[in-house]
Amino acid sequence: MLRVRPVVFTSRIEPWRELLTAAGLVYAADDGGAWLEFDAASGRLGLRRVDAGDPADGHVRLGFEVRDLDEFARRTAADGTKAAIEDADHGRTVRITAPSGFSFLADPASPSFGNHPGPDQPDPALAVRPVWVTPDVPGAVATLRGIGAHPRFGDAGEWADFAAKNGGLVAVRHGAAEQLELSFEYDDDLTALRDRLTAAGITGSVADEAAGQALLVEHPDGAKPAIRMLRFTVRPDASSRPADTD
Structure with a gap:
C-alpha cells in the first residue's frame, strides 16, 4: 500500500486545525497536542508541533x-530507487533518496486512518496534493514511480502529476531550488469551498491561473514559509501546465 501523508512543522497548531477542518479534512488523532493527523477523502496530513x-x-x-x-x-530498492530503513526520532522508517539528493520518509500506516466515527466525514472532493519543486524533474518522476506512485499526466522534463494507490496525490514541478509546497486538489466548485472557509473566518479568493482555477488562502504560518499562500486547485488536465507559485 502507499498513501500520501506530508507533514507540516508548525508552532501554530490551532490556525492549522481550523483551516483543515473548515476545508473538509477530518481530525483523526492527537498525541497530546504534539502530533496530529487529519484525513482528507484522498490522502492525509500530519501536524508536528514545534x-x-x-x-x-x-x-x-x-x-x-x-x-x-x-x-x-526491498521492492523500492529492487526497482532501482534508493531506499534504506533507519531509526528516526518517531520510530522505524524508510528514507527514500532521489538522484538530486532530496529525501523523504515512508512510515508505517497509522491505525488512526479513518478514525472519525462521528457525523463529520472528509469532503469527498478534497485530496492532499503536495508539490515537489525540483531542478531534476526526470529524477523525481523516476523516484515516485520507484515507490509505486501512478502517473496521471505531465509534460516531460517540466511537470508531472502522480496518485498513490491508497490515497493522495503528488505533483512535480520544475524549479531552480529543491523545495516542497503543500497544496490540495478540489474536484468540485471552488466558490462553494471559498464560501465555507469564509463562514469559518478564513479569507480566500478564487483566481484564474495557467492550469485552471485556484482558491488562494493565506498560509496559517504567515510569512514564515517561502510560499505565502495555500492553494486549492481544480483537477489539472493533461494539456495544462501548473502555474508558478508565489
Whole structure:
C-alpha cells in the first residue's frame, strides 16, 4: 500500500486545525497536542508541533504511509530507487533518496486512518496534493514511480502529476531550488469551498491561473514559509501546465 501523508512543522497548531477542518479534512488523532493527523477523502496530513523560532517552523516535508516497511524498502530498492530503513526520532522508517539528493520518509500506516466515527466525514472532493519543486524533474518522476506512485499526466522534463494507490496525490514541478509546497486538489466548485472557509473566518479568493482555477488562502504560518499562500486547485488536465507559485 502507499498513501500520501506530508507533514507540516508548525508552532501554530490551532490556525492549522481550523483551516483543515473548515476545508473538509477530518481530525483523526492527537498525541497530546504534539502530533496530529487529519484525513482528507484522498490522502492525509500530519501536524508536528514545534516551538516558535524553531528553524523547522513553517516547513513542510513530503511523506507517505506504507503497510510493511521491510517489504516496501526491498521492492523500492529492487526497482532501482534508493531506499534504506533507519531509526528516526518517531520510530522505524524508510528514507527514500532521489538522484538530486532530496529525501523523504515512508512510515508505517497509522491505525488512526479513518478514525472519525462521528457525523463529520472528509469532503469527498478534497485530496492532499503536495508539490515537489525540483531542478531534476526526470529524477523525481523516476523516484515516485520507484515507490509505486501512478502517473496521471505531465509534460516531460517540466511537470508531472502522480496518485498513490491508497490515497493522495503528488505533483512535480520544475524549479531552480529543491523545495516542497503543500497544496490540495478540489474536484468540485471552488466558490462553494471559498464560501465555507469564509463562514469559518478564513479569507480566500478564487483566481484564474495557467492550469485552471485556484482558491488562494493565506498560509496559517504567515510569512514564515517561502510560499505565502495555500492553494486549492481544480483537477489539472493533461494539456495544462501548473502555474508558478508565489
